[in-house]
Amino acid sequence: MTFMSSPVEAADLVELKSVDRHFQLGDQTVKALDAVDLSISCGEYISVMGPSGSGKSTLLNILGLLDQPSRGEYILDGISTTTLKDKARAAYRQSEIGFVFQSYHLIPRMTARANMELPLMLAGISPKERAARIKPLMERLGIADRAEHLPKQLSGGQRQRVAIGRAIMMKPKLLLADEPTGNLDTASGTEVVKLLEELNREGITLIVVTHDLELGKRARRQIRMVDGRIAQDVLAGN
Numbered sequence: 001m002t003f004m005s006s007p008v009e010a011a012d013l014v015e016l017k018s019v020d021r022h023f024q025l026g027d028q029t030v031k032a033l034d035a036v037d038l039s040i041s042c043g044e045y046i047s048v049m050g051p052s053g054s055g056k057s058t059l060l061n062i063l064g065l066l067d068q069p070s071r072g073e074y075i076l077d078g079i080s081t082t083t084l085k086d087k088a089r090a091a092y093r094q095s096e097i098g099f100v101f102q103s104y105h106l107i108p109r110m111t112a113r114a115n116m117e118l119p120l121m122l123a124g125i126s127p128k129e130r131a132a133r134i135k136p137l138m139e140r141l142g143i144a145d146r147a148e149h150l151p152k153q154l155s156g157g158q159r160q161r162v163a164i165g166r167a168i169m170m171k172p173k174l175l176l177a178d179e180p181t182g183n184l185d186t187a188s189g190t191e192v193v194k195l196l197e198e199l200n201r202e203g204i205t206l207i208v209v210t211h212d213l214e215l216g217k218r219a220r221r222q223i224r225m226v227d228g229r230i231a232q233d234v235l236a237g238n
């Protein structure tokens with residue numbers, strides 16, 4: 001393990017500058033994120049660990065443009081996102097970011113195929129092109145024979161693979177996963193992790209929030225959050 005005093009490479013994907021995310025509850029201010037500085041380069045594999053309530057999901061939601069800082073700046077791929085209008089943010093999120101959640105967040109009434117097709121439809125891609133993109137990806141994810149199944153007809157591992165398919169359909173640069181194996185047994189969890197790591201090796205920047213120490217230790221860069229702050233940021237030795 002080597003402690004990182006400063007980023008080893010120049011950060012070229014993510015730059016958080018003094019980011020706060022405060023929630024006001026009555027007269028109490030919850031500092032979910034407190035003056036967070038973070039630089040991430042293209043292609044990194046990062047795990048985020050830390051106690052419950054330490055701000056891991058809040059950090060991921062901000063990185064994923066699902067939430068906005070109360071203060072500070074977030075630069076993603078050279079663009080300052082803090083001042084983007086809602087529509088522009090949504091479009092930017094669609095093209096740059098894939099998000100995978102613990103509870104899959106699939107649309108229950110839509111088949112596996114339709115769930116994966118959704119981002120392509122939103123992006124206005126033609127039916128022919130959609131079909132051409134979905135088929136090989138389903139095969140790769142090992143769910144081609146489940147294409148017409150509804151989420152409830154799939155196992156947890158299969159659901160998560162559909163969710164990963166949906167997340168990477170638009171070929172985002174950044175893949176964010178919040179407890180992606182949290183609802184899975186060890187075997188399907190391991191499959192999901194291997195899939196995420198394979199995507200990382202192909203170039204996608206991967207950030208995984210996890211309570212699972214074994215899983216967290218697999219990442220090259222390991223961040224530990226405590227009370228809304230980055231308490232530790234280390235590079236694992238090879």
Ligand SMILES: Nc1ncnc2c1ncn2[C@@H]1O[C@H](COP(=O)(O)OP(=O)(O)OP(=O)(O)O)[C@@H](O)[C@H]1O
Binds near residue numbers: 023030032057059
């Ligand atoms: N919408 C909200 N309103 C008020 N407080 C919030 C809100 N979202 C999060 N918080 C608070 O912010 C803090 C950080 O929450 P967050 O969900 O980021 O934690 P976490 O590290 O992901 O925890 P866990 O491991 O349990 O998922 C917590 O104290 C939480 O109660």
Ligand SMILES: [Mg+2]
Binds near residue numbers: 057058
């Ligand atoms: Mg969380």
